[in-house]
Amino acid sequence: MTPTPESRRPLDDLLLYRLSRLLSVAGSMVIRLCEGRFGITRREWRLIATLASRGELSSSGLAEHAQLDRARTSKAVGSLVTKGLIARSHPVGDRRQVLLCLTGRGRDLYDELFPLVTRINTDLLGALDADAARQLDESLARLQLHAEQLVAEAVLPKADRRRRGDPHR
Numbered sequence: 001m002t003p004t005p006e007s008r009r010p011l012d013d014l015l016l017y018r019l020s021r022l023l024s025v026a027g028s029m030v031i032r033l034c035e036g037r038f039g040i041t042r043r044e045w046r047l048i049a050t051l052a053s054r055g056e057l058s059s060s061g062l063a064e065h066a067q068l069d070r071a072r073t074s075k076a077v078g079s080l081v082t083k084g085l086i087a088r089s090h091p092v093g094d095r096r097q098v099l100l101c102l103t104g105r106g107r108d109l110y111d112e113l114f115p116l117v118t119r120i121n122t123d124l125l126g127a128l129d130a131d132a133a134r135q136l137d138e139s140l141a142r143l144q145l146h147a148e149q150l151v152a153e154a155v156l157p158k159a160d161r162r163r164r165g166d167p168h169r
Contacts, residue, residue, distance in 0.1 A: 029120050043076045052110040056101040
């Protein structure tokens with residue numbers, strides 16, 4: 001079967017691929033700051049930043065706001081508790097529910113790291129003039145809303161994360 005011209009289009013024509021590449025390149029600076037200077041992972045930073053902006057949250061609420069799956073959130077929360085950056089508490093009268101919040105150390109880390117991450121974002125946006133930056137912001141907001149609508153309407157199979165050829169299948 002001969003590939004059609006449509007099937008031979010380069011990945012660079014795909015928005016999601018281009019965004020992924022941009023995140024990989026520019027995001028590497030944030031990752032190096034997080035891991036090299038602050039001793040946290042990118043995922044842990046995401047949870048810290050979410051708690052800093054949203055306040056106290058349940059683990060599932062944190063996962064939802066950070067747009068991470070619950071298993072990965074749980075693992076990162078455990079690590080952040082061990083590092084003394086977030087704390088678990090129970091609401092009065094409900095020992096079943098667990099709420100998460102930043103500790104003083106977590107807030108201090110956020111207050112030091114956030115301006116550095118902001119600077120990376122500002123430097124990146126420096127490639128655009130003010131009008132182009134505004135248009136990009138508006139376009140990203142529209143794309144985010146549309147993507148959420150597409151996901152809500154989509155009928156797709158659940159992801160199978162097991163490795164191909166896994167004998168336990």
